[in-house]
Amino acid sequence: MTASDISASAALDARFKGAKILITGGFGLIGSTLAHRLVGAGAAVRLLDNLDPDSGAHRANLAGIEDKVDAVIADLRDGEAVKGALADRDILFNLAAQTSHLGSMKAPLADLDVNARAQLALLESCRAVNPGLRIVFASTRQIYGRPDYLPVDEKHPLRPPDVNGVDKLAGEAFHLLYHRVYGLKTTALRLTNTYGPRMRIKDAHQTFVGVWLRAVLEDRPFEVWGGEQKRDLTYVEDSAEAFLRAAVTPATEGQALNVGGERPVTLRELADTLIAVHGRGSFVVKEFPPERKRIDIGDYWADDRQFRDATGWVPQVPIDIGLKKALEFFSTRMATYV
Amino acid sequence: MTASDISASAALDARFKGAKILITGGFGLIGSTLAHRLVGAGAAVRLLDNLDPDSGAHRANLAGIEDKVDAVIADLRDGEAVKGALADRDILFNLAAQTSHLGSMKAPLADLDVNARAQLALLESCRAVNPGLRIVFASTRQIYGRPDYLPVDEKHPLRPPDVNGVDKLAGEAFHLLYHRVYGLKTTALRLTNTYGPRMRIKDAHQTFVGVWLRAVLEDRPFEVWGGEQKRDLTYVEDSAEAFLRAAVTPATEGQALNVGGERPVTLRELADTLIAVHGRGSFVVKEFPPERKRIDIGDYWADDRQFRDATGWVPQVPIDIGLKKALEFFSTRMATYV
Numbered sequence: 001m002t003a004s005d006i007s008a009s010a011a012l013d014a015r016f017k018g019a020k021i022l023i024t025g026g027f028g029l030i031g032s033t034l035a036h037r038l039v040g041a042g043a044a045v046r047l048l049d050n051l052d053p054d055s056g057a058h059r060a061n062l063a064g065i066e067d068k069v070d071a072v073i074a075d076l077r078d079g080e081a082v083k084g085a086l087a088d089r090d091i092l093f094n095l096a097a098q099t100s101h102l103g104s105m106k107a108p109l110a111d112l113d114v115n116a117r118a119q120l121a122l123l124e125s126c127r128a129v130n131p132g133l134r135i136v137f138a139s140t141r142q143i144y145g146r147p148d149y150l151p152v153d154e155k156h157p158l159r160p161p162d163v164n165g166v167d168k169l170a171g172e173a174f175h176l177l178y179h180r181v182y183g184l185k186t187t188a189l190r191l192t193n194t195y196g197p198r199m200r201i202k203d204a205h206q207t208f209v210g211v212w213l214r215a216v217l218e219d220r221p222f223e224v225w226g227g228e229q230k231r232d233l234t235y236v237e238d239s240a241e242a243f244l245r246a247a248v249t250p251a252t253e254g255q256a257l258n259v260g261g262e263r264p265v266t267l268r269e270l271a272d273t274l275i276a277v278h279g280r281g282s283f284v285v286k287e288f289p290p291e292r293k294r295i296d297i298g299d300y301w302a303d304d305r306q307f308r309d310a311t312g313w314v315p316q317v318p319i320d321i322g323l324k325k326a327l328e329f330f331s332t333r334m335a336t337y338v
Numbered sequence: 339m340t341a342s343d344i345s346a347s348a349a350l351d352a353r354f355k356g357a358k359i360l361i362t363g364g365f366g367l368i369g370s371t372l373a374h375r376l377v378g379a380g381a382a383v384r385l386l387d388n389l390d391p392d393s394g395a396h397r398a399n400l401a402g403i404e405d406k407v408d409a410v411i412a413d414l415r416d417g418e419a420v421k422g423a424l425a426d427r428d429i430l431f432n433l434a435a436q437t438s439h440l441g442s443m444k445a446p447l448a449d450l451d452v453n454a455r456a457q458l459a460l461l462e463s464c465r466a467v468n469p470g471l472r473i474v475f476a477s478t479r480q481i482y483g484r485p486d487y488l489p490v491d492e493k494h495p496l497r498p499p500d501v502n503g504v505d506k507l508a509g510e511a512f513h514l515l516y517h518r519v520y521g522l523k524t525t526a527l528r529l530t531n532t533y534g535p536r537m538r539i540k541d542a543h544q545t546f547v548g549v550w551l552r553a554v555l556e557d558r559p560f561e562v563w564g565g566e567q568k569r570d571l572t573y574v575e576d577s578a579e580a581f582l583r584a585a586v587t588p589a590t591e592g593q594a595l596n597v598g599g600e601r602p603v604t605l606r607e608l609a610d611t612l613i614a615v616h617g618r619g620s621f622v623v624k625e626f627p628p629e630r631k632r633i634d635i636g637d638y639w640a641d642d643r644q645f646r647d648a649t650g651w652v653p654q655v656p657i658d659i660g661l662k663k664a665l666e667f668f669s670t671r672m673a674t675y676v
Contacts, residue, residue: 109462113455124446162519163515166508169508169511173504181500
């Protein structure tokens with residue numbers, strides 16, 4: 001970071017001092033990163049998370065701030081718990097989700113209940129008990145499906161390729177609708193792959209990057225499916241910064257905006273970079289497994305100029321540095337995370 | 339109808355002789371019209387309907403064929419009933435829905451449960467017990483929202499203006515997804531306003547046309563909200579014909595296709611036509627009530643050339659004839675329907 005980036009970051013933090021925050025999915029990758037930053041900024045942070053063992057949630061993600069947050073262990077589908085947790089808050093970072101694409105095909109109704117139904121119930125609760133709440137919702141590039149053109153901007157047709165995509169699209173649509181019809185102060189961020197410290201590495205539930213990190217740290221070769229697909233990735237602290245900037249930018253209310261990465265890379269380039277920063281390791285390129293291939297979206301990278309223009313957000317952490325930080329984080333915590 | 343239309347219609351009917359049919363929402367406007375036609379064609383017709391008093395369902399809609407259909411009185415949310423009803427069928431006309439836009443804003447979770455969740459459960463049941471089932475799903479123009487251009491074709495952005503629109507969009511998306519991923523034989527028809535005999539006339543729950551019909555038959559003036567909005571309307575027998583043609587046209591599988599009307603008319607022109615065919619009556623033009631206005635979509639008419647090209651469907655009943663048939667139907671049945 002440059003000196004001006006650091007002072008911009010400090011100025012942003014100052015805006016959250018004393019703010020009452022709720023983070024759903026607060027034990028997950030982005031949620032916990034936001035929690036650390038907001039506790040550091042002097043915010044009053046409450047988390048709501050069900051600690052689902054199949055999700056990105058991990059108790060260790062709050063290490064160091066356990067006593068500085070109010071953790072509500074509840075499922076987003078528990079409407080009364082959600083209503084109670086959000087009633088006195090200023091800002092909601094709404095990150096709780098069922099995120100597995102394959103999981104959504106295996107248990108489609110559960111995915112619908114978390115990603116669409118519980119979101120609708122949450123918005124109804126906001127209307128009822130806290131209509132002034134500022135809400136930033138984690139949406140996903142998944143709702144675009146296989147791109148017609150690249151980079152993908154917000155005008156791209158929405159063509160969700162799996163149940164998860166349909167449900168997330170509905171969840172996003174409810175947020176935008178409740179802004180338009182009831183004036184709720186909602187923004188949706190359409191995220192791409194997010195990675196970094198505190199991500200799930202024990203398996204591939206939270207992007208392929210997690211399982212790659214684990215493999216190189218365990219001196220095992222990892223599998224790259226396909227290899228030539230291009231993707232953009234967001235380092236988790238950049239992602240947290242995007243959520244904070246959205247929250248303090250009223251011009252983003254009622255909008256769904258892409259948040260991308262520094263630049264697109266092929267999976268092969270990403271794999272090579274990981275090995276280069278670790279100093280050793282290897283991978284094998286494999287064909288896509290069939291049950292994955294039929295819901296895969298091919299190349300994707302975001303045109304996120306709308307979001308950058310509205311908020312001044314620019315990703316700060318290039319992929320080699322981000323991977324290095326993730327490796328450093330996990331290298332001393334393997335027993336906890338795998 | 340011309341002689342060639344009648345013989346085309348007879349040839350179509352012959353394709354359903356002996357076919358095992360399930361119609362969800364079978365007591366409703368389109369569902370019951372399909373039931374009458376299919377019973378006449380010699381199909382084995384089963385209906386599933388919850389007879390919700392707020393819906394378009396009416397027991398009298400089956401008058402004359404009560405003993406020739408297998409009526410399952412159950413809610414679409416009753417997954418076991420749905421699974422049992424579809425297990426041995428050849429074709430499913432999937433029309434059950436919560437259709438009220440205002441209702442969806444007042445009871446959003448119930449709308450989601452019927453229009454999205456129950457649809458997903460139904461598709462899961464198909465996969466499990468009847469993967470060869472041909473499914474024609476009733477979608478809606480509502481998912482387009484306020485049009486960017488007219489007429490609206492299937493490439494138009496999807497921007498549902500209310501909870502009902504979001505939920506129907508999800509329901510449609512699940513149908514298309516289960517075709518793409520699992521090969522289920524689904525088609526979605528994006529319907530515009532449908533009207534005719536057997537529609538709900540006691541209130542405005544099923545389009546504004548119903549309450550207009552009732553008013554002129556009761557010699558009361560009716561209210562026209564706005565008046566200059568243009569809409570297309572489908573006469574219910576044309577709509578039933580569209581469902582039958584879709585079912586026998588494999589080229590429509592995996593697609594969502596508009597079904598429109600003969601031509602767009604302003605609401606004022608429609609009101610004038612109604613009074614002209616009835617021979618008397620009057621209306622007053624009113625401002626939109628505010629809770630309606632915020633979810634109203636303005637002008638709409640469909641470009642349905644894709645559907646016409648694929649199936650040969652052409653609407654046969656112009657608006658004056660359709661309104662006249664509806665007035666004739668209800669004139670002797672007011673005690674039953676209001």
